[in-house]
Amino acid sequence: MAGAAISAEGLVKTFGDVRALDGVDLDVPEGTVLGLLGPNGAGKTTTVRVLTTLLKPDSGHATVAGVDVLKHPNKVRSLIGLSGQYAAVDEYLTGRENLQMVGELYQMSARDAKARALELLDWFNLGEAANRTAKTYSGGMRRRLDLAAALVVRPPVMFLDEPTTGLDPRNRMALWEVIETLVGQGTTLLLTTQYLEEADRLAHDIAVVDHGRVIARGTADKLKAQIGGERVEVVVQSAIDLDAALEALTPHAMGEPTVEQHTRRITVPVEGGAAVLADVIRELDARGIVINDIGLRRPTLDDVFLSLTGHATMGDADENTATGKKTAGKDS
Amino acid sequence: MAAATGAIGAAAPGQRGGVLQTLRDSWVVAKRNLRRMTRIPEIVVFGMMQPVMFVLLFTYVMGGAIAVPGTTDHNAYKQYLMAGIFAQTVTFAVAGASAGIAEDMTKGLVDRFRSLPMARSAVLVGRTMADLVQTALTVVVLALVAFAIGWRIHKGVLEAFGGFLLLLLLGYAFSWIGALIGLSVRSPEAATSAGLVWLFPLTFLSNAFVPVSTMPGWLQAIAYWNPFSATVQAVRDLFGNLPPGQVQTEWPMQHAIGVSIGWSVLIAVLFSMLSVRKYRSAAG
Numbered sequence: 001m002a003g004a005a006i007s008a009e010g011l012v013k014t015f016g017d018v019r020a021l022d023g024v025d026l027d028v029p030e031g032t033v034l035g036l037l038g039p040n041g042a043g044k045t046t047t048v049r050v051l052t053t054l055l056k057p058d059s060g061h062a063t064v065a066g067v068d069v070l071k072h073p074n075k076v077r078s079l080i081g082l083s084g085q086y087a088a089v090d091e092y093l094t095g096r097e098n099l100q101m102v103g104e105l106y107q108m109s110a111r112d113a114k115a116r117a118l119e120l121l122d123w124f125n126l127g128e129a130a131n132r133t134a135k136t137y138s139g140g141m142r143r144r145l146d147l148a149a150a151l152v153v154r155p156p157v158m159f160l161d162e163p164t165t166g167l168d169p170r171n172r173m174a175l176w177e178v179i180e181t182l183v184g185q186g187t188t189l190l191l192t193t194q195y196l197e198e199a200d201r202l203a204h205d206i207a208v209v210d211h212g213r214v215i216a217r218g219t220a221d222k223l224k225a226q227i228g229g230e231r232v233e234v235v236v237q238s239a240i241d242l243d244a245a246l247e248a249l250t251p252h253a254m255g256e257p258t259v260e261q262h263t264r265r266i267t268v269p270v271e272g273g274a275a276v277l278a279d280v281i282r283e284l285d286a287r288g289i290v291i292n293d294i295g296l297r298r299p300t301l302d303d304v305f306l307s308l309t310g311h312a313t314m315g316d317a318d319e320n321t322a323t324g325k326k327t328a329g330k331d332s
Numbered sequence: 333m334a335a336a337t338g339a340i341g342a343a344a345p346g347q348r349g350g351v352l353q354t355l356r357d358s359w360v361v362a363k364r365n366l367r368r369m370t371r372i373p374e375i376v377v378f379g380m381m382q383p384v385m386f387v388l389l390f391t392y393v394m395g396g397a398i399a400v401p402g403t404t405d406h407n408a409y410k411q412y413l414m415a416g417i418f419a420q421t422v423t424f425a426v427a428g429a430s431a432g433i434a435e436d437m438t439k440g441l442v443d444r445f446r447s448l449p450m451a452r453s454a455v456l457v458g459r460t461m462a463d464l465v466q467t468a469l470t471v472v473v474l475a476l477v478a479f480a481i482g483w484r485i486h487k488g489v490l491e492a493f494g495g496f497l498l499l500l501l502l503g504y505a506f507s508w509i510g511a512l513i514g515l516s517v518r519s520p521e522a523a524t525s526a527g528l529v530w531l532f533p534l535t536f537l538s539n540a541f542v543p544v545s546t547m548p549g550w551l552q553a554i555a556y557w558n559p560f561s562a563t564v565q566a567v568r569d570l571f572g573n574l575p576p577g578q579v580q581t582e583w584p585m586q587h588a589i590g591v592s593i594g595w596s597v598l599i600a601v602l603f604s605m606l607s608v609r610k611y612r613s614a615a616g
Contacts, residue, residue, distance in 0.1 A: 052447050056613070078449035088440035090364060092371040097364075104360045105450040107353070133371060149444065 004063075005030040005157050005188035006051060011060035013046055013212075020046040021057065022212035028190055028205075030156075033183050035203030036192040037301065043212040044192035045085065048161045051190070052082045065157050078106065081150030081158045085165060087142035088149070091135040095126050095145050098134060102149045113152070120148040124178070140171035147178065157188045164198060176201060196301035206301070210309045223304045229254055229269045231303060232280055235293040236264045245291075248283040252276050258306065264292075269299075354451035361445075361458025362465075365432070369466060376466055379428070380473045383421040387478055390417070390541065401543050402577040407482060412575060414483045415495075415567040416540030419560055421470055422503030423535065425463045426510035427527040432459060433514025434523035442515075442614055453608045460507040467503040471496065486572025495570035498592050502563045505596040508603035515610045539585075540564050556582045559595035566592045 006028040013021040021043050028034040036044045049055035051062055053073035062069040065079040089098045096117045103113025121130045124144040126137075134142060143163065150158060160179070164172040179202055183189055193199050199206050200220045208216040208223070216223060232252070236245050242259060245266055249257060255269035270276045277296045284291055369376050395409040433456070436442045445455045475483075485492045510527055517523045537554055538544070538561040544552050555561055565588035568574050584591045 054443055054446055074449050077447055080447065082444070082447040084440050084443055086440035088444040090368070090441060091439075092368040093364060097367065101360055101364050102444070102448065105357060105445070105448045105454075107449060 003029050005032075006034070006062075006064050006190055008047070008051065008062040009060060011047065011050055011057045011062065013050065013055065013057045019212050021050070021060075024060070024209070024212065024214055026190075026207060026214065028188055030188050031183075031186050032204045033189040033191060033202055035199035035206045036190060036209055037194075037196065037199045037206055037305070038192075038209035039194060042209045044209055045161055046212075047209070048082075048084075048159050048190065048192060052080055052159050053077055078153070079155055079157060081153070081155035082161070083147045083150040083159070083163055084161045087139075087146040089134045089142055089145050091142075092133055094131050094133050095121055095137070096130045098145060099148055099152060103152045106153045108153070116152055120151060124148045140167055140174070143167060143171070143175060144178070147175070151182070155187070158182070158190070160189065160191045162192055162194065164193070164195065172198075196305070200301055208305060208308055216304070216308050220301060223301065224299045227269075227299055227304055227307045229271050229299065230273065231297050231299055232268050232270050232277060233293075233295050233297060234266045234268075234280070234284070234291055236266070237290040237292050239264050241289045242266065244287055245284060245289050248287055248289070249280060252280060255307070267303075269303075270296075354454060354457070357450040357454030358457035358461060360450075361454050362461040363458075365459055365462030366465060369462070375428070376469065379424070379466065380470045382424070383417055383470065383474050384477050386420070387413070387417050387474065387481070391481060398542055400575045401545060402575045408575060410478075410481065410483055411486075411573040412568070413541065414478050415564045415571060415573055416535075416538075417478075418471060418474065418499050418567060419502060419540055419564045420535045421474055422467050422499045423506040423531060423560070425460075425467050425503045425507040426513070426531055427524055428463050428466065429459055429507040429510030430513035430517070430523040430527040431520045432463075433511055434517055435520040437515065437614065438519060442611075446611075446614065452612055453604070456508075456511045456604070456607050456611060460504060460511060463507045463510075464500060464504050467507075468500060471499060483573075487570060491570040491572070494589075495567040498563055498566055498570070498589070498596075501593065501596040501600075502559070505598075505600040505603070508600050508607055511607040512603050512610060515607060515614055534558065535560055538564060556584050559592075559599065561585070562588045562591035562595055 004027045006026060008024055008026040011021045011024040012019070024043065024047055026034065026047070036047060038044050046055065050057045050060075051064055051069060053069055053076055056070065064076050067075045067079065069076050090101075093101065096114070099117035099120055100110070100113045103116050104110060106113075108116065118127075118130065121127050124147070126141060126144060126148070129137060129141060134145060137145065147160070147163065150160070163179070164175050167175065176198070179189070179191070183202075189202075191199070191202060204219065206216075206218065206220055206223060207214045216226070218226070232249065234245060234249065236242060239261065242261070242264060246257060246259060249266060249268045252270050252272075253268045254271050257266055257268040259266050274296065277294070281291075281294060284294075390413050391410050395413065396406070398409055400408045400412050433442075436445075436455075442455065513526050514523050517526050537551065538558045539555060540560060544555040544561070547555060562584050565580070565585050569588060580586055
């Protein structure tokens, strides 16, 4: 397995009746980013917990930086950085104290840990807040502090479990930039996310996870090409027109159309590009359907997910739509 | 950018291991918990107020109605009571440890610690050591208050010192029970209740506040063998606070110092082993 910074074979973990991991195989080449993409409960976090020694799998085998996770967990711990779903910082310690503590627990000397803490605080734009307790930090600042804690020893392999969940768009962008810089410096990264846009932007390679299995693997482009074609997306002005619009679109559909009632949006896979779009507009117009928005776009990872699993990426429809919109906007 | 590629720290620090690493890691965690106490002084202050209230309530409200065997001196109950209050106070370390560790679990800090190359017992040892410091502070304040209202030590400095050591040992042992509770429950609130729900009966089912000889026979047996009672009896003895003329015929009362140490060591060893095992597999 030379060149693989993270490798896992046949990871299985059950909690009672639930098979959280049902034979997960992964390999992440050194210096690359693997995005683990999937809805809540797909097994992303469980995978990360196994690879970071927090959880013993029922069966399977994994190595991180060439070290066996089950046989030498403590060696693995000295080679990884982990930033979880929560900002796991002590809110009653200052930013500097938090990072210094983590450094000392990575077995650095107190002096080195302190110097590294200050260095990281500056790098993460927290220099001014270094001597304030983390309780006074904003959500974005806490996430940055948490990420800094994962970087204290400059680990060759990093695990970020939904690093931007709950962050506003501005802070999310800022964190993406930090992550891109890290990857530019050669860190191998395994990133879990529910945000397709995030995987699209940060990951070299994407593994789509559902029900404890990797159901698809490849670059974002490859996954999109896999389901082929383009999409016509129509937003009608009035919800009453949805059925009529669907009727007009169906003859052009190369696959199952999807309808989002509350956003009055219909998405249809098509072939034939702009000519189809012109046809569709004419037909909608002929039926007197007023449209707010119409466009032709390449498939997004959202579409990939939908066609692979038969369900959307997230349970929460609102959030789903928001992500879909952003992704669509970026692609068009 | 330069910072992330800077020269400080090694990418993969050398492995240490062994007792020295455990001690150092525990100290790092203890330092963290002690810092927290200075940042949230309310916890320490309220922790001190509770036993002070108990002293005042028992002395002035209930003390008059409780007779100490072998004496009619009104002041005697005050002397008798203090060992019980001290012992109850040190065992409240259970609540601090359980709530603190439960909070670290829910906030993801235990996951962070478990992902670090640190000694597996250090998070818990560090926590219980910090709790011990808080307990010692509380005991000092409590002793001063008790002194102010007339409680006195009637024996030598060495004996008194021994009495305080027994108390702290008991408190330390009980904080490991708290550690196990903190790792086992799902929220800090649950941890606080789970820490106190059995502790109150345990402290009252003893010689801490009333003479055991006033209880029904079957209760007496429990009370005499209660780990709590041995410490209370030993401390009363070492402080010279035993009621004059009282003769204890029960074995655990006659050998109170040994029984007290025995219970504390047993509890500490048993619960630290269970807690560390739980910590290794903790699902946060």
